[in-house]
Amino acid sequence: MSNAPQFAVVGHPNKGKSSIVATLSLDDSVAIARTSGTTKQSQSFPMKVDGQLMYELIDTPGFQRARKALAWMQNEAEKVRDRPAVVKRFVETWKDSGKFIDECELLTPIIEGAGIIYVVDGSRPYGEEYEAEMEILRWTGQPSMALINPIDHSEYVEEWRTALNQYFKITRLFNAMTVEFHKRIDILNAFGQLHEAWRQPLQQAVNSLAKMREQQHRQAARIIAKMVVEMCGYVEEKKIGSESNPHSYESVMKENFLNALRKLEKKGRQQVQKSYQHHHLKSEETTFELLGGDLFAMKDWYFWGLDKVQLTAISMAAGASAGLAVDAVAGGTSLLLGAATGGFLSGAGVWLMADKIAKQKISGILPLGGKLLSFGPVTNRNFPYVLLGRAIYHQKLIAGRPHAQRDELQLQQEASSNWLSTLPPEPRKQLDKLCKKLSNQQKPEETQEALSGWICQIFCEIEENKAA
Helix, strand or coil: CCCCCEEEEEECCCCCHHHHHHHHHCCCCCCCCCCCCCCCCCEEEEEEECCEEEEEEEECCCCCCHHHHHHHHHHHCCCHHHHHHHHHHHHHHHCCCCCCHHHHHHHHHHHCCCEEEEEECCCCCCCCHHHHHHHHHHHHCCCEEEEECCCCCCCCHHHHHHHHCCCCCEEEECCCCCCCHHHHHHHHHHHHCCCHHHHHHHHHHHHHHHHHHHHHHHHHHHHHHHHHHHHHHCCEEEEECCCCCHHHHHHHHHHHHHHHHHHHHHHHHHHHHHHCCCCCCCEECCCCCCCCCCCCCCHHHHHHCCCHHHHHHHHHHHHHHHHHHHHHHCCCCCCCHHHHHHHHHHHHHHHHHCCCCCCEEEEEECCCCCEEEEECCCCCCCHHHHHHHHHHHHHHHHHCCCCCCCCCEECCHHHHCCCHHHCCHHHHHHHHHHHHHHHHCCCHHHHHHHHHHHHHHHHHHHHHHHHC
16 A cells, blocks of 8 residues: 555653554554653554555654743744644754754654544543643644543543543544454544545555454464364374383373373464464463363363263263164164163263273284374363363454553453353354264364364354444
């Protein structure tokens, strides 16, 4: 895109300007700190989609001597029409003098044509000292909007809104740390209404960002589907001598097996984070281990996936279907005893084996001597549900996380309770079929493709519900 719009993000020191830049540019490399004066020089952050420049955000230092700067300008301007030229002359006069360093730095991109995003903190009271800043910005004559960024709380938001509406045509509440994706799009649409020349390129930017968002969902869905299929089918193998005792290797193989699954899940999460352009994210997962603790105390698995009752119900339904086939062959003479018996035995089997994960076995005798031991795959019917529950919860956190957030990602189990119960009947039915195939290792490539489509549909529906 040629002549892409530029926006200078300006305001008082330590009011969240860099956070706004990071969130609107989808760039988690923007330096952010709670201490004043983090930004010393203006820095441009381009927003690109597929290599094409959509717009640029310019992070600037905060006003330091706005009242004195305005006083100088007022002495220079004879008429209202002179004001933009006076602001330009102010920068030319003082930029190399060692005075008004921050004012010259932040005004330079504006007098060169950048639009203005003025940022205030809605958790701090309005004060007259801000009026000089807003008046200087009004003198530039550039299209402008104000964003109220409530850093700690929103107690003074309405007070700020009343004051800002006197200086800016558009005022928006915009918490850079919590804002949803669709509200970031709203800001671009609003700016497009302020300047005719920017309307078309910003509409193109909005369309490109929406398309990029869909691509991110599809990519994340493919990553998760691939991860789940790999983990459900993973087998740890080891060659041993013909005289070796297989049981002596069981504990080591089990530990290697579990660690391999942990690594696969961690790798999948990192790939999902990168797909949403979170390249510097740190995660705190001390309470979020995949298979930590007592492997036969499966309370965490029941939290993320099915409980024992649900597992038994699914297995009984499958067993009953098999029993019906027996009844059909018997010509009905079994009086549906096959269905009842099959359902009962399948349900009882799942109930008894619900706490089991996997087991070791001798896969075969090697041609040159020795044995091949294997551990896995996971036989627990709940495993694919658990993996999907955790992966979908993780994706939800990542997709909704603004790039201004720099705290560690907290993955807490209680935040995702009953994810299965929120599914409508038809998607839930589709999921049960896919999870059955995963547990039985049926057509993994075909299952992976179908699962990817199912997950992507879930992600898109979540996005639509947020925007509604």
